[in-house]
Amino acid sequence: MVKIPRYIAGSSAKENWEFDAIVVGSGIAGVIATMRLSREMRVALITKERLVDSNSFYAQGGLAASLGEGDSLELWKSDTIKAGDGLCRESAVKMIEEQTPLIIEELNQMGVPFDLDNEGHFILGREAFHSVRRIIHAGGDQTGKMISQTMVDQLKTGSQATIFEEAFVVDILQDDNGEVAGVSAIIEDNDVMFSAPNVIIATGGSGQLYFYTSNPRVATGDGMAMALRAGATLIDMEFVQFHPTVCFAIQGQPFLVTEAIRGEGAFLLNDRQERFMPRYHEKAELAPRDIVSRACFNEMKLSGSPWVYLDTTKFERGFFQKRFPTVYSQCLKAGFDPTQQPIPVSPGAHYMMGGIETDLSCRTSIKGLYACGEAGSNGMHGANRLASNSIPEALVTGSLGAKSVLEDSRKAGPPERPFKPQYDREPYTRSELRLENWENIGLVREERKMERHLSKLRQGTLIVPESASLGSLELANMYTVTSIITMSSLERKESRGSHMRTDYQAKDAIWGSLRVHTKAKLDGKHLEIEVGTNKKDGYSWSS
The missing domain is CATH 1.20.58.100 (Fumarate reductase/succinate dehydrogenase flavoprotein-like, C-terminal domain)
Incomplete structure (x- = not known):
């Protein structure tokens, strides 16, 4: 048994700011939720750094969508489920993938500069375990940046939301009925309490739990921890995705080397400059991420080397610089030219498949608490996320979370002051x-x-x-x-x-038919963490 405190800090707040809804986190899930809500509610968006400091901003590959010739929703769904190794909630996969084209059209209208061919069609990339080319991208390998910046600009100029940057949400507050009533926060070193009957957690993942990670410093699992302390259930938390190709050449400044490079034909080499992935999987470099990461890890262990190599030297002249400008510039900053020598890479923590348990409408086990993006988990990704499925999921669930808040139209009593x-x-x-x-x-x-x-x-x-x-x-x-x-x-x-x-x-x-869930049971001023299981297509609160 593990015990945790109900609150991780008391509050001396003298002010209590009232809103209809609060969104915690400014990745694309949180931003789109805020944009939706601000049309009809008084909404506050609270983020602990700048608006663009999120995993979304650093996403390189793109977003998957079944728009190309020879592709279909069924094929995309099949690839997703196979990558998820038997644990995907198929209804969640179907829902996200069916709604993705509508989201892409909205991003187009916002002005996201997607990469297009001479006829105005999306240029589609290929990534691991996708049967066909279906990855839409922007700025070559700057998709997350382009989408995030466009949406943030739209939020700032086109919404009535109140934005709090460099503000840390400490805990979720509840009323006498145990329902959500607000949050406690620290803003400019001052304790603040927010009253709101609706809270959306969109705080992203937890890659910073690991010494080697592709995630920015803000990804410390805050939303998952505060949701558990408030009584929400977490699921699938054993499933942490490790990206196989992170470059640690600059100490303290790791950078992601997008999977799309392997999709364009780059090979992984071991310390003896031998291509090794065909020995591990029939799809070689395009095997699921978990398999590629463990293969890299094993080759590093066998050789005693701190990394393996991604051979990027065989592309046509000028291709790498144009298609992958972010990776190219980061390699130059690290002191080498990736068109002349392979990139040293090794696995790093990248994405949390689990998170705050939600239904397909982003509702959690606590009334008034919603979760979307990487912080939440509706079971779509199963045991391993398919590449470039995170952006579609974040945008769709962010939209659905806002829709649920508007539909529920909740009221709440006064929040308890944290002790x-x-x-x-x-x-x-x-x-x-x-x-x-x-x-x-x-x-x-x-x-x-x-x-x-x-x-x-x-x-x-x-x-x-x-x-x-x-x-x-x-x-x-x-x-x-x-x-x-x-x-x-x-x-x-x-x-x-x-x-x-x-x-x-x-x-x-x-x-293969079960999910592991985590709950916290109140014991005085403390909580006891307990684990259990439920059917993979059910929910912990109905098991």
Whole structure:
């Protein structure tokens, strides 16, 4: 049993700001939700850094859509389900993929500069495990940046939303009935309470839990942790996706090397300059991400090298610079030309398939709480996300979350004021925790190591540092999410998708029909984290 505090900080707020809805997080899911809500409600968007500081902004590859010749919704759905290794919720896959063309048309109308051919048609890229070319992109490998910036500009000039940047949401607040009533936050070092009957969590993922990651510093799992503390259920938290090609050539400044490069024909080489992926999967470099990442990890282990290589030297002259300008410039900054020598790459934490459990309308197990984008999980991705499915999911669920808020038209009582937790020191610093997570709940897992890790985590999950700094509050959230990932990974006694256990290396048909869920049970001023299972096409609150 792991215990956590109900609140990670008290509040001395003298002001209580009232809104109809609050959106936490400014990735594309949060921005589109805010845009929708601001037409009919008083809505606040709160983000802990700048509006563009999100995983969305750094997405390179593009967004999948079945628009090309020889493609269909059924083929895209089939690819998604195969990549998800048996755990995708098919109704979620169908819903996201059917609504994606409408979202693309809206982005076009906003002015997102998608890459088009001379006849005005989308230039479609190829990525791993997609049967055909179906990846729409913008600015070559700047798709996330182009979409995010266009939407943020539209939000600033075309909506009535109140925007709070560099503001940290600490906890979700509830009324006497246990329903959502607002949030507590820290803005310019001052405690603030927001009253609102509707809260949408769109805080993105948790890649910063790991020492090696493609994610920006803001991705610390805050939304997942605060939702659990409020009583919401989390699911599929054992499924963390590790991207196979992250470049760590510049210390402290890792950068993603988009999968689209392999889709255009680049090969992975080991330390002996041998192409190795055909030995691991029939689709070689275009195998699912979990397989490619573990293959890279294994080749690194066999050779003792800190990386493998992505051979980008065989493209036609000028192609790489035009198609992948972001990666090209980052390589030059690191001191080498990717058209002249291969890129050193290794796996890094990239995406959380699990998250706050939602139905297909983004509602959670708590009335008034909604989740969308990477922070939420409707089961679409299963055990392993198909490349470039994250942007469609974020945009569709952001829209659906706003729709649900408007439909529910909730009211709430006054929020409870958060009380102070117990203060003390954690057993790990931030950097130590990230390294321990990489070693114990990374690409390859084993019961003995995870149990030992969890035992030490138990010493620090109930306590938070006395200084309510951004770093200390993030660390408290990181402890909570780390505990959930570890407990969920221990619970699933098989290997499936991104979850690989050396002590249970085979898939198990029984586990193929189940999801692992995490709940927190109130015990006085503390919560006890519990794990359980439910049918993969059901929900924890109805099991």
